[in-house]
Amino acid sequence: MTLHFKQVAIVGVGLIGGSLGMVLKRDADADCIIGVGRRVGNLRTAVQMGAIDRYVEDPVDAVAGADLVVLATPVDSYAHHLKAWADRLQPEAIVTDVGSVKGPLVAQAEAFMPEGAHFVGAHPIAGREKTGVAAGSVDLFRQARCILTPTVRTNPQALERVRTMWEVAGSVVSTMDPFVHDHVLGAVSHLPHVAAYALINALLDVQTRSASAVDLLSFSGGGLRDTTRIAASSPEMWRDIFLWNRQKLCEFIDVYVQQLQQLKRCIETGDGSAIEKELERAKQARERLN
Amino acid sequence: MTLHFKQVAIVGVGLIGGSLGMVLKRDADADCIIGVGRRVGNLRTAVQMGAIDRYVEDPVDAVAGADLVVLATPVDSYAHHLKAWADRLQPEAIVTDVGSVKGPLVAQAEAFMPEGAHFVGAHPIAGREKTGVAAGSVDLFRQARCILTPTVRTNPQALERVRTMWEVAGSVVSTMDPFVHDHVLGAVSHLPHVAAYALINALLDVQTRSASAVDLLSFSGGGLRDTTRIAASSPEMWRDIFLWNRQKLCEFIDVYVQQLQQLKRCIETGDGSAIEKELERAKQARERLN
Numbered sequence: 291m292t293l294h295f296k297q298v299a300i301v302g303v304g305l306i307g308g309s310l311g312m313v314l315k316r317d318a319d320a321d322c323i324i325g326v327g328r329r330v331g332n333l334r335t336a337v338q339m340g341a342i343d344r345y346v347e348d349p350v351d352a353v354a355g356a357d358l359v360v361l362a363t364p365v366d367s368y369a370h371h372l373k374a375w376a377d378r379l380q381p382e383a384i385v386t387d388v389g390s391v392k393g394p395l396v397a398q399a400e401a402f403m404p405e406g407a408h409f410v411g412a413h414p415i416a417g418r419e420k421t422g423v424a425a426g427s428v429d430l431f432r433q434a435r436c437i438l439t440p441t442v443r444t445n446p447q448a449l450e451r452v453r454t455m456w457e458v459a460g461s462v463v464s465t466m467d468p469f470v471h472d473h474v475l476g477a478v479s480h481l482p483h484v485a486a487y488a489l490i491n492a493l494l495d496v497q498t499r500s501a502s503a504v505d506l507l508s509f510s511g512g513g514l515r516d517t518t519r520i521a522a523s524s525p526e527m528w529r530d531i532f533l534w535n536r537q538k539l540c541e542f543i544d545v546y547v548q549q550l551q552q553l554k555r556c557i558e559t560g561d562g563s564a565i566e567k568e569l570e571r572a573k574q575a576r577e578r579l580n
Numbered sequence: 581m582t583l584h585f586k587q588v589a590i591v592g593v594g595l596i597g598g599s600l601g602m603v604l605k606r607d608a609d610a611d612c613i614i615g616v617g618r619r620v621g622n623l624r625t626a627v628q629m630g631a632i633d634r635y636v637e638d639p640v641d642a643v644a645g646a647d648l649v650v651l652a653t654p655v656d657s658y659a660h661h662l663k664a665w666a667d668r669l670q671p672e673a674i675v676t677d678v679g680s681v682k683g684p685l686v687a688q689a690e691a692f693m694p695e696g697a698h699f700v701g702a703h704p705i706a707g708r709e710k711t712g713v714a715a716g717s718v719d720l721f722r723q724a725r726c727i728l729t730p731t732v733r734t735n736p737q738a739l740e741r742v743r744t745m746w747e748v749a750g751s752v753v754s755t756m757d758p759f760v761h762d763h764v765l766g767a768v769s770h771l772p773h774v775a776a777y778a779l780i781n782a783l784l785d786v787q788t789r790s791a792s793a794v795d796l797l798s799f800s801g802g803g804l805r806d807t808t809r810i811a812a813s814s815p816e817m818w819r820d821i822f823l824w825n826r827q828k829l830c831e832f833i834d835v836y837v838q839q840l841q842q843l844k845r846c847i848e849t850g851d852g853s854a855i856e857k858e859l860e861r862a863k864q865a866r867e868r869l870n
Contacts, residue, residue: 470792474792474794478796478804479800481783482807484840484843485775487863488840489771489775491861494861494865496767496832499835504756509725510869511705511706511769513776514769517807521859521866522866525855525859529856536848542786543840546782546840550778553778557829558826562819565815573777573811573815576808577812580812
């Protein structure tokens with residue numbers, strides 16, 4: 291797999307954008323990787339860590355001559371960014387992203403592409419409770435899944451180049467319709483985040499309502515720590531993901547609440563065999579994840 | 581801290597009972613540690629691993645001459661066990677347990693104690709998604725919390741000996757009213773288990789209801805894996821814990837469902853600042869757990 295780019299623009303040099311820059315610097319034949327971001331300190335770190343060659347203030351200066359643009363900013367800002375520079379893309383330029391929601395965002399990005407430029411939606415599924423390029427690594431995507439979300443409008447050659455890039459990063463690449471992606475990720479990623487954030491807030495509520503002065507969280511064990519680890523993720527990023535996938539997510543929250551209420555009914559009525567059956571069903575499915 | 585026992589009986593030589601046996605063998609001056617259990621293969625492993633000196637079939641043979649009896653069986657079986665041998669306890673014998681529910685069980689165990697014998701409730705908070713003595717370790721309780729649950733009926737000397745035992749095991753020991761224990765652990769341990777089991781089952785439901793053939797769980801990342809790790813715990817054990825703490829637990833499930841529904845309303849109505857506020861509140865509390 292060979293991969294050559296004349297000029298790569300990475301718009302948003304955070305954990306994901308920065309780590310992808312490191313991969314491109316190490317494994318791709320890229321003449322120049324230019325970072326675009328708001329925080330100069332972070333961009334300097336990105337240069338030191340070998341994620342980008344240099345950075346510019348005005349995204350147009352990075353995008354205009356690029357044959358690859360990686361949009362790695364929060365999903366809610368896509369329209370703002372594309373509006374600012376999409377019409378400056380050169381013919382055959384590829385724009386790809388790394389966002390956690392795809393359906394409405396891919397459609398939006400495609401609409402911004404000028405004649406001859408190609409958008410390819412991508413979602414590397416890599417750990418994200420830390421943020422910033424300083425937490426990045428050339429190995430972040432190794433053995434992680436990456437989902438590409440082509441549509442009828444996607445250019446096949448552009449799709450293949452993006453696929454090669456993620457294979458070079460060590461990812462297990464698959465393709466999926468953008469809306470199927472949001473169904474799948476809504477279930478296996480967005481819902482668990484809702485579950486974790488709400489669980490911590492439920493404990494804070496129990497603490498507030500309780501007459502007892504005992505500090506609940508100080509008695510937590512490994513179970514609570516694991517169950518709520520992802521509740522330390524970026525509120526700003528997850529707010530946007532929740533909003534952009536709101537329909538699916540609300541549907542799945544309903545399914546989750548139904549499960550909780552069903553289990554509660556079994557507990558309330560003392561139906562031990564029904565409880566055990568539910569827990570056994572979950573345990574067996576969970577063991578497939580290991 | 582010196583700890584001497586003439587004869588220790590460990591009834592239920594699983595992960596917790598077995599690991600405690602290893603601690604007593606290494607650090608206490610115990611003339612003899614006798615295991616009682618149903619599975620001979622497991623008891624043989626316990627001898628090989630240095631958790632017990634020998635084992636007997638009839639619990640009376642282990643309990644009759646013991647000055648310490650560790651009841652380390654599922655909480656639902658306490659009455660069955662105590663009925664079988666409590667009247668054979670010698671004067672000044674201490675019976676202690678390791679169960680995850682305390683309130684009603686401590687009261688029950690105290691009622692079984694003959695004149696002169698002492699019950700001390702204890703709950704070491706140690707990882708339990710694995711079971712059996714083979715997963716045990718002399719270090720299992722190191723730096724873990726252990727909660728003792730004395731009542732007005734608890735003998736102060738017996739309480740101190742049990743406290744010393746858990747300090748020798750390396751635990752951070754605290755004391756709490758048995759019903760306060762069930763409030764605290766219901767919130768920080770039992771509710772997260774309900775949340776994890778129900779989350780996996782919700783995903784199975786989404787999978788079943790969905791027209792898509794995509795195998796949802798094959799797209800899970802580290803987030804789902806962590807969030808549901810404890811759903812691989814023993815269904816039998818957690819069934820009993822849920823039932824014995826049913827009142828508190830059902831109350832907490834209601835609080836959790838309220839939190840989920842509140843977050844869902846914010847997502848549904850597109851109230852980004854309310855979502856971010858909820859997530860920020862959770863993130864700040866979660867960071868205290870690290």
